[in-house]
Amino acid sequence: MAPETTTGSNQNEITDPPPPPLPPRRKPSGEGLGAPGQSKATTAVSSIDISTLSFPDGSRGTFTTSAMRAVSTPIPGPSGFATPSRGASEDGLTDSMSVMSFAPTMRPAADLASLVAGEINRKSRAWTMLRSQSATVQPFEAVEITASTDELAGFNHEFDDIPDLTSQGVTDEQRLALWKAKLKHYMILSSAGKPIYSRHGDLSLVNSYMGVVQTIISFYEGSNDPLLGFTAGKTRFVIAIEGPLYFVAISKLGESDSQLRSQLEALYMQILSTLTLPTLKNIFVHRPSTDLRKPLEGTELLLSSLADSFSKGSPSALLGALECLRLRKSKRHAINNAFLKVRSEKLLYGLIVAGGKLVSVIRPRKHSLHPSDLQLIFNMLFESGGVKAGGGENWIPLCLPAFNNRGYLYMYVSFFDGSPDSTSSEPIQERSPDSTDEEVAIILISPDKESFYDLKEMRDKVAHQLDKNGSLAIIRAAVRDGRPRIDAIAPGAQISHFLYKSRANVQFCMATLQPTFDGSEPEKLVARRRLMSLYHQLHASMHTKHSHLKVLHCVSADAASLAWITPIFEFYCVAGPNVSRAVMTQGANKIIQWAKREEERLFIIGGGVF
């Protein structure tokens, strides 16, 4: 297919529809305050947030002031959503929504593209033929990995342990070399210079570096000009100061400052989740030189699994959004209702989660759930393995800092894996390459620390209900189906992978990572990181302060990528290096239309509210 025709038709489309109903506006999630704009975009995991337009009490009173600021910002999203979507369904112009948001920026891009790519393509028949073949080149396939040029050369050893002092035959120099070879470091220390946490290396190894870090930070602190970050060679250092704690991220992975900062923020949230803010403050008010490792004892694994998910590249953390299990609307409805029907009086939040994806949420009308809080819970349950490994039911005191950083809630967790609950005859264990991906958990959160038996009783009723109406089997089947394949949702689109974030719902969906980007083999781990690095770059470019970008198309030697932001969604996709902009845009359109069509399956809209 000749790309110029596509370009032409695009231009036709652009001239046809009326101008967009909304003036171009700044993207809602500002990067200001150095805060992680994305994860701050707090809303209900439901359309209740949309209805906050008419019911302003929707989520008031549950957020800190900074979150309050952010919570009001997504409102343009829903209102912008309403108009074009109506237009779309009534006109039968399924594309109008996207075209409208596309229009203001596409024209210059199209012109540019016709100057550059289009002309060349039109000229040469041989080029067209070559292109048709080369289009099959996958992203990152063409990368020549040479240890000297490739910054990801050592990535497959990134998560290997550094041998400790007791191991034989390893000199200090070797240990130091291994430590320095890590592409990503996270360090947490107190303002008095006491080490609290380091992702790599034991304290004997990093102690002196912690001292250096503390000296540097304190120097700038002393002159009332806090150090935010600095660069050494290809390594970026980003510093976040939270009360008595210093957080340092050291990255050779090419993330932006605000992305690294949001990662540090998440580590801070994990610490608050363990201690609560008043406790943390108290500890340091009374004894500034306290060793915080003791109070945090046992949570190193949670910090590390959080840190590693960032280093591997977490779309959820990048987008500050949650992923939901794709289910038919009626099925999800049935699950919500079963859940609500047996609700305990003591319940604050109820969640069903399968393989790290949200299946169902029930919550009180006046309280919503913040994605960063859910990220901590998911990390605890699905990444660190500490809860699952114990077996049985769990009763866990934890603070959800975005909900309320001053006190504990109590979380009941049970996994639906044992045979007693599932009378479904299908063999569940049969094909599970990675069984943690298939676990179905029920999470019941209460402010009452004595409510374990109430919630346990509720869990038994939920399990019974879900089993009776077949929902458990449906959930398991949906988990096994996995994420959507691009050739199934947009046949012919030459796109290798995409991320789609619904801004109003603060949820995202993505294409399956298989077969190229998923697996434990080193090359797949690296491929996945390349993909995520590209997404991080796209995301950073789109969210650069004052950039006002709507669409960004990048081509490099190893991949082509497209980012597209409207008030309704953020879309990022990646294709092979030879896929033309026009073809890519077409594919993107198809996927976005699919996401719009499937919105009520992909995302939890509404949820169960009581």
Add this chain to the structure above:
Amino acid sequence: MADSAGAPRPSSSVKLVLLGEAAVGKSSLVLRFVNNDFQENKEPTIGAAFLTQKCNLPQRTIKFEIWDTAGQERFASLAPMYYRNAQAALVVYDLTKPTSLIKAKHWVAELQRQASPGIVIALVGNKLDLTSDNAGTNGEGEAAGGDEDARKVSTEEAKTYAEEEGLLFFETSAKTGYNVTEVFTAIANAIPETSLKSARGPGAAGAAGRSEEQRVNLNGPRDPNAKEGCAC
């Protein structure tokens, strides 16, 4: 579980709590008892885990409702919630770590002061596989211990203390499984019949919100709860 086809053995629930310093092997003991399994480098428990396991005695079946608590200091304030109304407690220390016995003594004192008067307490020294006198354990344990004897707490010291305080005493290895079931069986045997007939322990903790049907009534006709125990 019940073998005699006719009259089921009386079954009763016993609330049991595990206490002890972090990383002494509380969860590993439970995992061995409940699943007969062992995991190296097990992650620390967060909060507490609730598990159940039946223990068959000649005369009756005991259904243990086990609270496996986290050992970290910051969870200590939650402990009363778990040992309140408990009929049994396992206070665990690490044979290779003297401070863990000190911590265990603190727990015993707290239990004697604040838990139910009739509570059966067992003092358990874990990680016997790391010591050289791991008689009864298999060779594997010996190999893991290496040539050195990592034992830092003598049997006599702990045993004397246990006798003074009227505790059951065991040295175990969750890794090899040595003595683990014995601990639980001994506890089951030590629970006085009367305490089983009195108001049910674990239920009492959350009694306010619990429905009547979940209570065990040994005197009356079989209640619905019993079908878990002895449906044959």
